[in-house]
Amino acid sequence: MLGLSTLGIIHTAISLVAVGAAVMAFFRDKGISSDNGLGKVYVIATVLTCLTGFGIFNHGGFGKAHVLGVITLLVLGLAWAAGQGKLGARSAYIETVSYSLTFYFHLIPAITETSTRLPAGKPLVDSPEAEALKAAAGILFLLFLIGAFLQVRRLRAGERNSIAPLRKSA
Template sequence: MNGLTPLGVFHTAVSLVAVVAGLMAFFRDKEILLKTRLGKVYVIATLITCLTGFGIFAHGGFGKPHALGVITLLVLLLAAVAGYTRWLGRASPYVETVSYSATFLFHMIPGITETTTRLPLGAPLLPNAEAPELQAAAGVMFVLFLIGAALQVRRLRARQARQARPAGHPAPA
């Protein structure tokens, strides 16, 4: 499969499971949460993707993809801590939600890079991972992440405001 090792094929397949689970969670729940079945599938597949990525050295030694894997693991840990403890106080649900969304962005960057530099077979869309088009695509994805995170924070604030209102009291006009 275009120079992929068996580990590379497995890594790619599991990452696709994570991306699909993440997309389904965004569409269904507007967020990725470890407390849901889709969230669990996403997080487990993301963990496996990160761990298998450490065994892939297609471009030499430890590189940017490996660093992104380390960052992804740290952000997953932060999200889990925020989701299962009150260590971050009132910020916990915000940190949890935005952190899981950030890990989805982290999937998209290498996904777009690998896809555009490998496909179509024999004549990839872009020559290499340093192509300016990829930097532009990463910028667009980052802006989309910021918009999505802002919408998620707004939704969480509204949810917390509803929960804080005493029963029978309407929302302020």
């Protein structure tokens, strides 16, 4: 199927679960938080996506995608620690922006793999290094920055109103 190995198919399916959970969390909660079901699904699926990705070597050995997986796991750890309040007064901001950043990280290989494989037989781009993909990554990063700004603004408004918008109350 589109040149995917069995592990590649499993990896792709898990990543689609993560992306779906994130999109639903953004619409429902305006962000990802490990305090609720969607956030937990996102975190677990993202960890599994990274781990299964380490076994895929389409372009030789350990490459850029593997480095992105390591960085994603590190940022997930940072987000989790922040979500536990372990990073001080700015924990909610760090958690929110970090989870959003990991979502952006999902989109980079998603757009790359989709654009180099589809449509079948005549993909949109010839190579993962295509200029169009670099431009798309830049646009996605700009959207991440806008989204992060809006989330931080929402958190600040919540502080003024003494609520924590993305966190469940105890």
